[in-house]
Amino acid sequence: MALHFELVTPAKLVRSEDVHMVVVPGAEGEFGVLEGHAPFMSTIRDGAVQVFKTEGGAPEVIEIRGGFAEVGDNGLTVLAEHVDG
Amino acid sequence: MASLKALKDRIGSVKSTQKITKAKQMVAAAKLRKAQAAAEEARPYAERLSSVMAALASKVSGDDAPKLLAGTGSDKRHLLVVVNTDKGLCGGLNSNLVRAAGVKAKELAAEGKDVEFYLVGKKGRAPLKRNFPDQISAQFDTSVVRYPGFEEAAKIADELVEMYEAGKFDVAHLIYPTFKSALAQDPTIDQIIPVPAPATEESSDAVVEYEPGEEEILEELLPRYVKTQLFGALLEIAASEQGASMTAMDNATRNAGELINKLTIQYNRSRQAAITTELIEIIAGAEAL
Numbered sequence: 001m002a003l004h005f006e007l008v009t010p011a012k013l014v015r016s017e018d019v020h021m022v023v024v025p026g027a028e029g030e031f032g033v034l035e036g037h038a039p040f041m042s043t044i045r046d047g048a049v050q051v052f053k054t055e056g057g058a059p060e061v062i063e064i065r066g067g068f069a070e071v072g073d074n075g076l077t078v079l080a081e082h083v084d085g
Numbered sequence: 086m087a088s089l090k091a092l093k094d095r096i097g098s099v100k101s102t103q104k105i106t107k108a109k110q111m112v113a114a115a116k117l118r119k120a121q122a123a124a125e126e127a128r129p130y131a132e133r134l135s136s137v138m139a140a141l142a143s144k145v146s147g148d149d150a151p152k153l154l155a156g157t158g159s160d161k162r163h164l165l166v167v168v169n170t171d172k173g174l175c176g177g178l179n180s181n182l183v184r185a186a187g188v189k190a191k192e193l194a195a196e197g198k199d200v201e202f203y204l205v206g207k208k209g210r211a212p213l214k215r216n217f218p219d220q221i222s223a224q225f226d227t228s229v230v231r232y233p234g235f236e237e238a239a240k241i242a243d244e245l246v247e248m249y250e251a252g253k254f255d256v257a258h259l260i261y262p263t264f265k266s267a268l269a270q271d272p273t274i275d276q277i278i279p280v281p282a283p284a285t286e287e288s289s290d291a292v293v294e295y296e297p298g299e300e301e302i303l304e305e306l307l308p309r310y311v312k313t314q315l316f317g318a319l320l321e322i323a324a325s326e327q328g329a330s331m332t333a334m335d336n337a338t339r340n341a342g343e344l345i346n347k348l349t350i351q352y353n354r355s356r357q358a359a360i361t362t363e364l365i366e367i368i369a370g371a372e373a374l
Contacts, residue, residue, distance in 0.1 A: 008133060010235045010316050012126040028296050041137070042296040043305050066309075068302065070137055072293075077133055081235070081309070 003035040004075030005051065007062065009083050014062075015051075022076055023050040023059070024069045033069075033076045040071040049078060089359065092352045096345060103341035109174060110334035117267065117327035124264070124320040131313050138280075138310055140293070141303045151300070153246070153307040156279040157255045162199045164222070164254040165190060166245070166277070168261040168318045169209030170326040171228040176333035178262060178270055178325055179208040185272035186260050187216055201254065205241060206322065222253070232323065238316035245315075246308050249278055261318035262325040267332050270325035277314050280307055 002018035023032045025047035033040075044067050050059035066081035142154060167186045169179050186209070190200045202217060204210055204224040214221055225241050227233040245257060257278035262270040295302055 008130045010127055010130045010238075010313060011123075013129045026296060039293040040296070041141075041293055041302060043302055068137075068306070070133075079130060079133055079137075081239075081312075 003033060003037075006075065006077045007049070007064075007083065008077065008079050009081065014083050019051050019053050020055050020057075021052040022078075023052070024076075024078065025049065026069065033071055037071045037076070039073075041068065043068045044078070044080070089352065089355055092348060092355065096348045096352065099341050099344050099348065103338055103345070106334045106337040106341060110331055110338060113327045113331040113334060117324065117331055120320070120324040120327050121264075124317075124324050127316065127320055131317055134306075134310060134313055138306060141299060141306065142280075145299050145303050151304045151307060153249070153278065153311070154280050154303070157249075157252070160198070160255050162201070162254045162256070163193050164201050164203055164245075164248070164257040164278075166203045166205065166241075166257055166259045166315075167209050167213065168259070168322050169204065169206035170322060171207045172326070173208060174333065175326050175330040176336075178329040180212070181270075182260060182262060182272050183209050183212045185274065186213065189258065189260065189274055190217065190220075203245070203257075205319075223248075227319070233319045235312070235316050238319050239312050242308060242312040242315050245278065246311060254278075259314060259318055261321050264321050264324040264328060267328040270329055275314070277311055280310055 003021065005015060005017060005019045005022050006013065007015040021032055021034050023030055024042070025045055027043040027045050031042070044064065046065045047063070049062045049064055051062065052059050063084035064078065064080035064082065065084075067079045070077045070079070142150075145151075145154075165186055167182060169182055173179075186202070190202075193200050200217075201220050201222040202213055203222060204213065205227060207226070207228055210221075210224060223244070225237075225244070227237055230237060248254060249257070256276065259275045259277045261273060261275075263273045264270055
């Protein structure tokens, strides 16, 4: 019951870990990704990615700018141009 | 034969030069490690981006493909984006790049194309201006920041895309060194605009949903891809500069050492000759009494 989540910027691989759920600010609205999500690709508007490590736990918030998200067989990959903090 | 004092001064001056080259070599070695690490860290992003590009580009084809992918329909005007360093003391790195650019420009000119240059970095300006005085269309200054990074790459890419949209050129090539080792940095020429369709690796046939749409995503992705390419080139030039500098300075330090040895021998010989002459004079004087 884990989703493999990767957050990558041009400068480095920021995150690569197994989490419960990630909420991504898509261009046409926020969407949450759980394990087993159908293949999906979306552009992202500037905003916060919320990473839920465990079910019902408090989310970790990461501000990102410019990029897109891809959900494939090997989990969720967020490519962002800039990550704050 | 040079006087003793002149020789001594000469040795002193070579010694201080050696100190400088040695220091520069050590600085370059330290910076090289950092530059290489930066290049490594940038790799995942570039890899993911090109795999996504490949998947998308194979889906969107034909007439609806964006201009950045499909091209303008002609290939008359070429733009050579030459990435050079801002500082010298790095051996033949910049002259190799300039030479590669010159060869490519002549090749294109022989095919009847128009060639223009877009220069990044300071060191390529003078020689290219000398050889192609009317063909420098623009240049980008990276010397104002210490470590050119993604921001600079983004600025260059934006400018290039703007020029492309304005119809100033049809094809752009990027010329930069590929860092192989501290000894070898080969000039590389890649086409960046229109974006060459990446080799399609047949991934799973799973139906991927796109939001907003495939074309919209691709349209946003292409400029980003150009940026990533330029960012890669900036990282390569940074690593190459330090590598080449390290090698060049190592050679310079060794040469200075050899020169010092040679001069020291010469100095000792002259000193011995002077002593002998003096002795002979004294002995001759004593015998005369």
